[in-house]
Amino acid sequence: MKKLQIAVGIIRNPQHEIFITQRAADAHMANKLEFPGGKIEADETPEQALTRELQEEVGITPHNATLFDKLEYEFPDRHITLWFWLVDRWEGEPWGKEGQTGRWIAVNELNADDFPPANAPVIARLVNAV
Secondary structure, X not given: OEEEEEEEEEEEOOXXXXXXXXXXXXXXXXOOEEOOEEEOOOOOXXXXXXXXXXXXXXXXXXXXXXXXXXXXXXXXXEEEEEEEEEEEEEEOOOOOOOOOOEEEEEHHHOOHHHOOHHHHHHXXXXXXXX
């Protein structure tokens, strides 16, 4: 079974809106909404991967990232470990650098059904914290 480590950025602005993107039509969990992030390479820490992924995907450099949650999730074909980082200070303005749609959404408008299932506990925690 494939094992993946993923660093995920929950980019939150002062108005408590979250920057989300949409997965590509040809990706695993196609067209679902997601928090930007990606695979942790063998020579990286989760925090280093977060910085690299946010620069590549949404064009920002995080200046403050706090570990929000770490979850394990089992799919039929893969086991993933997700490192969710709350990013509340960064350099640049996030946008869909790889051609993906990106937008700000109010925390209380996050709907777990729009995201891959592994995100549900984090979305519940974010919404309940508002």
